Structure formats: C-alpha cells, structure tokens
Amino acid sequence: MSNLAPRKAVLGMAPYSPPTGNRLDKLRLDFNENTVGCSPKVIERLKQTLDAGLLTVYPDYARTKAALSTYFRVSPDELLLTNGTDEAIQVLVNTYVDDGDEVIALRPSYAMYRFYAEVAGAKIVEVDYQPPTLAFPLQELLAAITPRTRAILIANPNNPTGTAINLAAVEQILKAAPHAAVLIDEAYYEFFGVTALNLIWKYPQLFVSRTFSKVYGMAALRMGCLFSQAANVKYLHKAQSPYSVNALAAIAAEAAVADTAYIENYVSEALAAREMLEVGLEKLGISYVPGSANFILAYFGDRAIEVRDALREKAILVRDRSYEIPGGVRITVGTREQARRVLSELERIW
Numbered sequence: 418m419s420n421l422a423p424r425k426a427v428l429g430m431a432p433y434s435p436p437t438g439n440r441l442d443k444l445r446l447d448f449n450e451n452t453v454g455c456s457p458k459v460i461e462r463l464k465q466t467l468d469a470g471l472l473t474v475y476p477d478y479a480r481t482k483a484a485l486s487t488y489f490r491v492s493p494d495e496l497l498l499t500n501g502t503d504e505a506i507q508v509l510v511n512t513y514v515d516d517g518d519e520v521i522a523l524r525p526s527y528a529m530y531r532f533y534a535e536v537a538g539a540k541i542v543e544v545d546y547q548p549p550t551l552a553f554p555l556q557e558l559l560a561a562i563t564p565r566t567r568a569i570l571i572a573n574p575n576n577p578t579g580t581a582i583n584l585a586a587v588e589q590i591l592k593a594a595p596h597a598a599v600l601i602d603e604a605y606y607e608f609f610g611v612t613a614l615n616l617i618w619k620y621p622q623l624f625v626s627r628t629f630s631k632v633y634g635m636a637a638l639r640m641g642c643l644f645s646q647a648a649n650v651k652y653l654h655k656a657q658s659p660y661s662v663n664a665l666a667a668i669a670a671e672a673a674v675a676d677t678a679y680i681e682n683y684v685s686e687a688l689a690a691r692e693m694l695e696v697g698l699e700k701l702g703i704s705y706v707p708g709s710a711n712f713i714l715a716y717f718g719d720r721a722i723e724v725r726d727a728l729r730e731k732a733i734l735v736r737d738r739s740y741e742i743p744g745g746v747r748i749t750v751g752t753r754e755q756a757r758r759v760l761s762e763l764e765r766i767w
C-alpha cells in the first residue's frame with residue numbers, strides 16, 4: 418500500500434533541518450542565542466514553582482499576560498503569547514493568508530517566513546538584499562507590493578545580514594500596504610534599540626514580535642510575543658491553539674522580564690564583544706557586514722566552509738551562510754572573552 422500524498426504545498430517544500438545536534442559542550446556562536454545563559458533568577462523561579470500541581474493543570478496565562486503587558490507597555494489584549502516567534506509567524510499567516518495569496522519576504526532572511534507561507538500555499542514574492550552591503554532593499558520592496566499582497570514579513574534587524582531599517586522606512590512600507598498584514602520581527606531588538614511597537618496604535622495592520630530565545634537565553638523553552646491592536650489580537654487568538662505556550666515557559670518569562678539588569682549587562686557586553694570582533698576582523702583583512710544585532714556576517718570568500726570546519730575542530734560553532742551569501746559565515750557575539758577566543762583561532766586559520 419502506498420502512503421497518502423500530502424497537500425501540494427507540502428509536497429513542494431524543501432525540508433528544513435537546522436544543525437541543532439551536539440552543541441551543548443561547544444562554544445555556540447551559530448544560533449544567535451545568549452552565549453552565557455538566562456538570568457539565574459529564571460532558574461530559581463522555575464525550581465521554586467515546579468511541582469506536580471503545576472504540571473497537572475492546563476496553563477493559566479493571566480499572571481504572565483499581566484506581567485508582560487506591563488513590561489512591554491501595552492494592554493493585555495494587545496499581546497498574544499506564542500510558542501516562540503515561530504508560532505507568532507504561523508498564527509499571523511493562518512489568520513490572514515489564504516491559499517494562493519501573495520506574501521512578501523526578503524532574501525536572505527529568517528527561514529520560517531517562507532516556511533509558514535509555503536505551508537499555507539501562499540505565492541511567495543522574494544525581494545533580495547544585495548551584496549556586499551546587504552542594506553535593506555526598501556525601493557525594491559515597495560515596488561513588489563501589489564493589491565494582492567496579504568502579508569509582508571520583515572526581520573528588523575535582519576538575520577543573517579544583521580542590517581536594519583529605521584522607523585521612517587517601516588512607516589513607508591505600512592503606508593504603501595494598508596491592505597496587508599505587516600510583521601516586524603524584532604528578535605534582536607535589545608541589541609538595536611529601535612522598535613516599531615509604538616506604531617501599533619497608528620497602523621491597524623501592523624504586527625510586532627519579540628522572542629525570549631535570544632537575549633533572554635530561553636530558546637529551549639519556546640516563548641515569544643506578538644503585539645497588535647486588540648481587534649487583531651482577538652482574531653489571532655481564534656487561530657491559535659489555546660495552550661500552545663507551556664506553563665514553565667510562561668513562568669520563566671515573568672521572571673526574565675523582572676531581571677532587567679541582567680539583560681542590560683548582557684547587551685552591553687555583547688555590543689563590546691561585537692566591536693572587538695569587528696576590529697579584530699579588520700586587522701585580519703576579513704571583510705564583514707556592519708550589523709545591528711548580536712552577530713556579524715563575515716566574508717571568507719571560497720574558504721567559508723573550510724573556516725567553519727576549522728573552528729568546529731576547536732569546538733567553536735559558527736554558521737555557514739555561503740549557500741545564500743557568497744563567502745558568508747555568521748558569527749554570534751556574546752562576551753569579549755569569547756570574541757577573543759574566535760579571533761585567536763581565526764588568526765591561526767586565516
């Protein structure tokens with residue numbers, strides 16, 4: 418007997434399997450995570466709260482919603498808790514995009530925009546970042562908007578380019594596409610400091626996402642937030658499974674936003690490490706894209722994969738992106754000590 422054929426949209430998709438295996442004992446500069454871990458207060462709170470009672474009941478999000486809405490300065494009905502940004506993208510697409518609708522995404526960018534748009538059967542229109550600067554292609558994006566555009570999915574700053582746009586550019590896009598859901602994915606907001614969150618009251622088609630996977634050091638818990646006007650969030654809720662965020666993730670997020678000093682310290686350390694890495698790359702004659710997030714995209718020409726493998730030999734993981742940006746390797750920044758370690762290996766390899 419033969420297997421059932423999946424939907425046409427699924428049949429046509431390329432499998433996506435990021436290299437997540439065997440990473441725990443290495444210096445992990447390959448996924449833009451926090452390289453030193455979450456606040457100890459998050460671990461403390463999880464230990465204090467974890468018991469059979471907590472695991473027995475379906476999650477109650479009231480307290481988390483209250484804490485996060487206070488922290489992000491929105492009202493609780495302008496916020497959707499999500500299972501990572503990934504679910505935020507999925508719910509947004511499921512709420513607004515029908516089979517055959519046009520979705521605009523940039524290239525290269527975070528793979529899950531294309532992924533969920535493809536699963537939905539959307540027609541994906543890609544707008545390219547141009548090397549070597551990889552600056553945001555604003556004019557090209559504006560030109561790609563049509564009356565059939567249903568969603569525009571943008572990471573700001575973008576991954577893997579690290580490049581960003583200012584709020585004037587975000588507003589230009591919103592004005593040009595009043596009929597499309599516009600997502601500004603702010604996974605790296607804390608390293609950039611510019612947010613579109615305050616624009617949600619001005620533009621009824623704007624959605625902003627944040628994650629606890631990066632600076633907060635909680636990627637394994639899968640926790641994110643999606644913000645928009647309350648009337649939109651009501652629809653997002655309808656398209657979301659009611660218990661997709663687990664109780665431990667919700668509790669951890671409350672503890673994480675209560676320890677702002679930890680986040681501020683990590684961000685200033687990472688920014689110092691980024692500067693150190695940039696200076697070090699320049700000294701080595703390695704060009705890179707000046708970025709606004711906690712990573713650097715460096716150009717190693719035709720030696721990109723060789724460099725990645727040589728670093729891996731020394732238990733340092735970086736991410737090859739040369740399949741989409743010629744010569745490109747993405748290096749996460751964490752602490753200055755970690756940046757020193759990468760640089761001294763690069764000195765040897767290069």
Ligand SMILES: Cc1ncc(COP(=O)(O)O)c(C=O)c1O
Nearest residue numbers: 501502503527572576604628630
């Ligand atoms: C632009 C962007 N958005 C979101 C994420 C991660 O999302 P999640 O919150 O699902 O871990 C990443 C991780 O690489 C990213 O680069």
